[in-house]
Amino acid sequence: MTQVVKAQRHPRDRLLRSERLPHIWCPGCGIGIVMAAYADAIEASGIPPEKHVCISGIGCTGRVSGYMHLDSFHTTHGRAIAFATGLSLVRPDLEVTVISGDGDICTIGGNHLIHAARRNVDINVIMVNNFNYGMTGGQHGGTTPLGAKTYTSPYGNFENPFNIPYLVAAAGASFVARWTTLHVRQLINAIKRMMSVEGFAFIEVISPCPPTFGEFNNFPEALDMMEYFRKHSVVDHNADLSKIDIRLQGEPLVVGNFVDRRRPSYQELIQETIRRASGRGEGI
Amino acid sequence: MGALALKILREPINLALFRRPLGQVYIIPERCKECGFCWSFCPMDVLERSDQFNPNGYRYPRVKPGKENDCINCKMCSLICPELAIYTVEVS
Amino acid sequence: MSSGLPRPGVHFMMGNFACVEAAILAGCRFFAGYPITPSSEIFERACVRFPQVGGIAVEMEDEMASVAALIGASYAGAKAMTATSGPGFSLMMENIGLAFIMEAPIVIVNVQRAGPSTGIPTLIGQGDVMQARWGSHGDLETVVYAPSSVQEFFDLTIRAFNTAERLRTPVIVLADQLVGLMWEKVVIPPAEEIEIVERKVMDPRLLSTRLPFDYSADVNPMPIVGTGCRVNIDSLTHDERGYPTTSQEVSDRMLRYLLGKIRNHARELWMYKEFMTDDAEVVVVAYGSTARSALNAVKQARSRGIKAGLLQLITIWPFPSDVIERLSQRVNVLVVPEINFGQLVHPVREHAKCPVIEVNWAPGSLIEPNVIVDAVEVAAA
Known part of the structure; x- marks a missing residue:
């Protein structure tokens, strides 16, 4: 090698609607990293692209579905998991992945999240957590750390955020993980693992959001946030989930594949019900 | 024990049989947004910001002078690029 | 089994x-x-x-x-x-x-x-x-x-x-x-x-030569997941490829297509029943359970010598405007009873060529026929 060579296409473009690139996300936004990791995991899954379905809600991360060259759905705010539930019940053979943001998945969509985890619906959920509503300009949400400044918490956030892995694990999910946009190889492996898990599989991906969150919270550049991940991340697959809150105050940022357990999935239980009921109807 | 022992333990015994891979960096300049992830996280410190602007006004990466043979095709830049704007291929 | x-x-x-x-x-x-x-x-x-x-x-x-x-x-x-x-x-x-x-x-x-x-x-x-x-x-x-x-x-x-x-x-x-x-x-x-209609499904092979959304079409075939279509289905205003757009020209085209699917088929969608309207001078326009009271009321009015009839609207949206227009040209008054304080009476009034009287009643029970009969009598007088 001597110098860089200019290219027209990226090896992952076959899974992307590459004519739509560059995407809409800001410089240094982590969503693109997660999208590329999802594409890598699809390649590695051995499941052909036409058997994958990507479903998003609304928000910055909600735009992922529109860039994936798959059967893709950009739904309403917060409802992606409910949409995915209906779709995957009818076609349990498909690999259904919801990718959306923290506001979408756990704030406006929080009820759908916990109930899908409780039912152990066999879908994958990748929640990109950038601690705020980015698309609307930077307002606080269900994951914004206590004290963090946003346009709707100008004196510091006075709400306690969710500890998402703890919540989703308690609700009953089969697989729960947390990684950052710096842990790309671990993230790809976790997404690949999700695709073989029977039941509700959930990953929280911590991501920088330089212009609307970082700027007011001591991470003016995306690199500052990535550097924070590098310094403070601690991999602990057996972590006590009740103690892995994120405060962004220099405490350990615990990441890992926390939960990986076999529980009957919603789809399996429904198919069992249909087996027991079918043919019993005498008509009316 | 300590640092010296670790260094010895980490040295592959059959080091002589190993060939260090050589990577070629490809970039798609139009996609770059100059976030700096690739040159900040390249473990071999191969990349740096160039002085070339793409049509959107971002300066995309280039190989540092003197580092032309240092890319080991670890793919870190490709994994961490949010724009799918850079990747490496092993040169045989 | x-x-x-x-x-x-x-x-x-x-x-x-x-x-x-x-x-x-x-x-x-x-x-x-x-x-x-x-x-x-x-x-x-x-x-x-x-x-x-x-x-x-x-x-x-x-x-x-x-x-x-x-x-x-x-x-x-x-x-x-x-x-x-x-x-x-x-x-x-x-x-x-x-x-x-x-x-x-x-x-x-x-x-x-x-x-x-x-x-x-x-x-x-x-x-x-x-x-x-x-x-x-x-x-x-x-x-x-x-x-x-x-x-x-x-x-x-x-x-x-x-x-x-x-x-x-x-x-x-x-x-x-x-x-x-x-x-x-x-x-x-x-x-x-029983007539059963099945949707037209998109053949993924056609997508190499056509776009998934043809806004000049009547109704596009539906891309079903898992069949290889790999189409983006978006809640955002989208173009013929299914991609989000802010183009006003595309937005206009998409909306006209979506609305047109129903507006262009309105006449096939309209369902209604007429009772004793041939010679009617007063016609009650009713739908749902209220149509039951209305039919009884019309019979009572007939027994009192009033030429009353009933138009029961079965399709209420898209609103059967032509039906109201046509009927209202040959009757004197339309009476619209509803278990609410005036809803479908508005489009009726919009399209009627004759006076429209509304009968509103919503305490949680059917409108009794005699209430409608009273209105019909007032209308006839």
Whole structure:
């Protein structure tokens, strides 16, 4: 090698609607990293692209579905998991992945999240957590750390955020993980693992959001946030989930594949019900 | 024990049989947004910001002078690029 | 082993049950619901009957989730339905808009009760007429059928699926507490005599030469997941490729296509019945359970020497404007009784060429025929 060579296409473009690139996300936004990791995991899954379905809600991360060259759905705010539930019940053979943001998945969509985890619906959920509503300009949400400044918490956030892995694990999910946009190889492996898990599989991906969150919270550049991940991340697959809150105050940022357990999935239980009921109807 | 022992333990015994891979960096300049992830996280410190602007006004990466043979095709830049704007291929 | 399909013949059945049997015959195999009075019998019977025919009936966490799940199920290839009442219908508005822009055929049954808000859950109302048409934000068209008997509830449920599949759009059956909970005779025809419409499905091979959204088409075939179409289905205004756009020109084209699917087919969608209108001077325009009172009222008025007639609107949206226009040119007055404080009377008045009198009554009971007779007498005088 001597110098860089200019290219027209990226090896992952076959899974992307590459004519739509560059995407809409800001410089240094982590969503693109997660999208590329999802594409890598699809390649590695051995499941052909036409058997994958990507479903998003609304928000910055909600735009992922529109860039994936798959059967893709950009739904309403917060409802992606409910949409995915209906779709995957009818076609349990498909690999259904919801990718959306923290506001979408756990704030406006929080009820759908916990109930899908409780039912152990066999879908994958990748929640990109950038601690705020980015698309609307930077307002606080269900994951914004206590004290963090946003346009709707100008004196510091006075709400306690969710500890998402703890919540989703308690609700009953089969697989729960947390990684950052710096842990790309671990993230790809976790997404690949999700695709073989029977039941509700959930990953929280911590991501920088330089212009609307970082700027007011001591991470003016995306690199500052990535550097924070590098310094403070601690991999602990057996972590006590009740103690892995994120405060962004220099405490350990615990990441890992926390939960990986076999529980009957919603789809399996429904198919069992249909087996027991079918043919019993005498008509009316 | 300590640092010296670790260094010895980490040295592959059959080091002589190993060939260090050589990577070629490809970039798609139009996609770059100059976030700096690739040159900040390249473990071999191969990349740096160039002085070339793409049509959107971002300066995309280039190989540092003197580092032309240092890319080991670890793919870190490709994994961490949010724009799918850079990747490496092993040169045989 | 039984097929699980309803037996053809004469049955004595609750309206809410007849709705489920009709859905099964129409090919519906996915139900997602949330319990609410007075529609819960639909959900309960679906939970018994759907698994017997290999279908799925699930309870969601709320009505927003129910409709979202229906659209997902619809794109997975299933005919899908839910049932609700006023408060749940309010929550569904969001995703009725989604089904409209995503062109997902789904059927929503609203067994209306007295409102507003929680209102009187156990008593009748017709207060959701305007909501069924205008409840979801932005410009959209809905198809709404209003049954007045158990038989009509059965027939219109099948028709609702057929319309939804043909036009790739959400269709609403706007029943009410009386029709839902009433037991009545219903005739179930043999399956082979029932017309069932299946949606046109996108052939993925065609996508190499055509775009998935052709806005000059009548109705585009539907890309079903897992068949290799790999099309983006977006809640954002989207172009012919399915990609989000802010182009005003594309937005205009997309909206005209979506609205046109219903507006261009309005005349085929209109269903109505006329009773004694040939020589009528006063015609009562009624829908749903109110049509039952109205028919009785018209007969009473006739017995008093008034030339009264009844126009029962079965399709209330898209509004059968021509029917009103034509009728109003040869009668003196139209009387519009509703179990609300004036909803469908507005489009009637918009299209009528003669005076229109409204009869409003919404304490949670049917309008008694004598109330309508009084109005007809006033109108005749």
